[in-house]
Amino acid sequence: MAKNTLYDKVWDAHIVTRLPTGQYQLFIGLHLVHEVTTPQACDMLRERGLRVAYPERTVGTMDHIIPTDSRERPYADAQAEAMMAALERNTREFGIPLLDYGSGRQGIVHVIGPELGLVHPGMTVACGDSHTATHGAFGTLAFGIGTSQVRDVLATQCLSIAPLKVRRIEVGGTLGTGVTAKDVILHIIHELGVQGGIGYAYEYAGAVFETMSMEGRMTVCNMSIEGGARAGYVNPDQTTFDYLAGREYAPKGDAWERALRHWQSVASGADAEYDDVVELSGGDIEPRVTWGVNPGQSVAVGEPLPDPALLPAGERETAELAYAHMKLEPGQRMTDLAIDVAFIGSCTNSRISDLRAAAEIAKGRRVAPGVKALVVPGSQQVLKQAREEGLDRIFTDADFEWRDAGCSMCLGMNPDKLVGDQICASTSNRNFIGRQGSPTGRTLLMSPAMAAAAAVEGRVIDVRGLD
Amino acid sequence: MTETRIRTIDGRALAIRGDDIDTDRIIPARFLKEITFENMGKYVFHDVRFDESGGRKPHPFNEAANEGACLLFVNANFGCGSSREHAPQALYRWGIRAIVGVSFGEIFAGNSEMLGMPTATASAETIAALQDAAETAPATEWTLSLESMTVSGGGLELPVHLAENRRKALLEGYWDSTATLVTNAALVEQVAARLPYMHGYD
Numbered sequence: 001m002a003k004n005t006l007y008d009k010v011w012d013a014h015i016v017t018r019l020p021t022g023q024y025q026l027f028i029g030l031h032l033v034h035e036v037t038t039p040q041a042c043d044m045l046r047e048r049g050l051r052v053a054y055p056e057r058t059v060g061t062m063d064h065i066i067p068t069d070s071r072e073r074p075y076a077d078a079q080a081e082a083m084m085a086a087l088e089r090n091t092r093e094f095g096i097p098l099l100d101y102g103s104g105r106q107g108i109v110h111v112i113g114p115e116l117g118l119v120h121p122g123m124t125v126a127c128g129d130s131h132t133a134t135h136g137a138f139g140t141l142a143f144g145i146g147t148s149q150v151r152d153v154l155a156t157q158c159l160s161i162a163p164l165k166v167r168r169i170e171v172g173g174t175l176g177t178g179v180t181a182k183d184v185i186l187h188i189i190h191e192l193g194v195q196g197g198i199g200y201a202y203e204y205a206g207a208v209f210e211t212m213s214m215e216g217r218m219t220v221c222n223m224s225i226e227g228g229a230r231a232g233y234v235n236p237d238q239t240t241f242d243y244l245a246g247r248e249y250a251p252k253g254d255a256w257e258r259a260l261r262h263w264q265s266v267a268s269g270a271d272a273e274y275d276d277v278v279e280l281s282g283g284d285i286e287p288r289v290t291w292g293v294n295p296g297q298s299v300a301v302g303e304p305l306p307d308p309a310l311l312p313a314g315e316r317e318t319a320e321l322a323y324a325h326m327k328l329e330p331g332q333r334m335t336d337l338a339i340d341v342a343f344i345g346s347c348t349n350s351r352i353s354d355l356r357a358a359a360e361i362a363k364g365r366r367v368a369p370g371v372k373a374l375v376v377p378g379s380q381q382v383l384k385q386a387r388e389e390g391l392d393r394i395f396t397d398a399d400f401e402w403r404d405a406g407c408s409m410c411l412g413m414n415p416d417k418l419v420g421d422q423i424c425a426s427t428s429n430r431n432f433i434g435r436q437g438s439p440t441g442r443t444l445l446m447s448p449a450m451a452a453a454a455a456v457e458g459r460v461i462d463v464r465g466l467d
Numbered sequence: 468m469t470e471t472r473i474r475t476i477d478g479r480a481l482a483i484r485g486d487d488i489d490t491d492r493i494i495p496a497r498f499l500k501e502i503t504f505e506n507m508g509k510y511v512f513h514d515v516r517f518d519e520s521g522g523r524k525p526h527p528f529n530e531a532a533n534e535g536a537c538l539l540f541v542n543a544n545f546g547c548g549s550s551r552e553h554a555p556q557a558l559y560r561w562g563i564r565a566i567v568g569v570s571f572g573e574i575f576a577g578n579s580e581m582l583g584m585p586t587a588t589a590s591a592e593t594i595a596a597l598q599d600a601a602e603t604a605p606a607t608e609w610t611l612s613l614e615s616m617t618v619s620g621g622g623l624e625l626p627v628h629l630a631e632n633r634r635k636a637l638l639e640g641y642w643d644s645t646a647t648l649v650t651n652a653a654l655v656e657q658v659a660a661r662l663p664y665m666h667g668y669d
């Protein structure tokens with residue numbers, strides 16, 4: 001059993017009681033809600049005559065279904081309109097603050113929570129979305145939950161949950177040029193497998209994470225679930241504190257000093273014990289691209305695609321399915337592949353540093369003929385900052401479409417979708433069959449710079465070789 | 468307190484083969500736009516069951532012999548991917564009441580439990596035997612017993628596993644977690660009062 005890790009400290013501080021089932025009742029410090037999981041959860045509350053226990057620890061926004069081209073209400077899609085209306089009605093009725101379009105703070109839940117300073121080290125966070133682990137970048141325990149658990153948290157500010165084991169993933173050394181946080185997490189998932197993290201919280205540690213920006217840490221923690229881990233975190237340090245200083249909901253003045261002392265105390269101790277430790281070397285990581293139908297199926301960009309016969313038995317069948325769906329062949333290289341769409345966005349890679357990295361590639365170039373390229377900032381605040389830096393102009397001058405904040409083409413719930421078997425260079429987190437809205441669509445996950453490079457070249461390319 | 472104790476699940480079974488069947492395959496995201504779960508049963512496995520013009524494709528959930536089945540035999544990492552409760556809801560509303568597989572996506576398993584739908588695990592050999600039996604003799608009546616932790620039918624009786632806390636929750640009728648959690652409101656307040664961020668770190 002792990003001891004004196006951040007996980008242990010935060011978990012212990014939030015235990016309400018042990019339930020008759022043996023699970024724990026865990027207090028949740030911050031509950032983020034959005035339009036997709038709340039309608040059913042709020043209906044369940046009404047059916048039972050329950051109220052929201054801690055509305056002030058709950059924050060709502062809209063992200064999954066909103067169109068990113070026109071915000072005109074009612075939305076063209078009647079179902080999207082109904083869902084939005086339900087969110088507005090429910091947050092009003094239950095007294096939950098709603099960061100809607102008019103607030104200027106709307107965005108993807110996992111982008112706005114951190115940027116508003118709502119997420120503090122040592123907290124527990126829950127949200128009805130599996131990428132909630134993003135908030136672990138701040139040294140929190142952050143859990144993605146289902147609708148009935150959203151109901152639990154609304155009604156009681158608690159989860160019924162079994163403890164996790166802790167695996168420390170230590171990535172030492174330094175990253176090469178052109179290698180990003182996205183490549184690090186794709187590498188980790190490739191090494192440990194999409195099921196490797198089941199039952200674990202991942203602690204990301206080592207020199208690579210110590211020197212990584214908060215936004216990079218968020219990208220890594222975001223995809224913990226793609227490696228099977230329910231939660232992932234980085235211990236809070238000066239980088240964390242610097243990021244939080246001055247944010248809207250961050251403590252100020254004396255409270256800041258007291259908060260700092262508390263935050264420092266929640267980091268894993270030097271004597272911490274782990275259930276498992278994995279060591280990887282940052283120098284081995286190259287820019288990566290997925291070629292298959294789960295995020296574990298990735299290669300270093302120049303590498304030939306694997307021969308299913310040489311894969312471990314458990315991976316063979318999925319690899320064959322992936323080859324059939326992706327219309328690819330073993331031995332082929334991803335750099336041979338022409339793309340139809342490039343999508344830069346999602347809670348994995350839609351923050352200002354992601355847009356800057358993409359803009360650096362886009363600057364002075366043009367999207368290749370026949371390619372549709374979208375840039376979708378993760379929040380209205382990211383959008384605003386990008387505008388102030390002139391990034392929007394760089395993109396539009398290069399023929400990228402510049403959109404409003406939302407989940408967009410990360411999942412097929414809004415008008416941004418792949419058509420037929422289009423191939424999409426995407427900075428999102430899931431390449432599951434059908435994920436981007438077309439049952440035959442093909443998703444290649446990669447970093448923002450790699451996606452922007454693919455957009456301008458019209459094919460997958462090693463961003464380090466772009467002249 | 469909900470008093471729905473679940474001891475056995477009895478009925479016919481069907482098999483879905485393949486590892487890593489993710490929640491997008493169980494229920495494609497475009498169906499998540501409905502604000503109730505009511506219709507989810509119709510959409511289960513939609514894109515592998517129906518072609519683009521709505522015609523039925525060969526799929527276990529389309530076969531007449533499997534209609535009314537309530538046990539589902541699956542392989543490894545079933546339900547990986549998103550936290551959408553729509554996935555277990557879709558299976559449940561189609562008629563599934565228990566799933567036996569090599570392993571499950573964690574959030575999926577938790578979501579299933581909240582519906583009172585156990586996700587029991589078994590060795591790859593056991594699953595292969597169950598899937599073969601269910602496919603060759605779909606009329607077989609099966610029993611998943613949470614008391615003996617076995618699945619039996621068609622002359623087979625094989626061991627299955629379920630985390631003790633999940634098994635207990637189902638057997639003792641505590642799987643409706645809201646009802647349980649609400650009873651501890653006073654303790655919740657004590658914990659909240661102890662947490663520095665709950666009162667401005669003073």
Ligand code: SF4
Binds near residue numbers: 063108129346347348
């Ligand atoms: S961007 Fe994608 S993964 Fe992130 S919250 Fe939205 S839909 Fe989920």
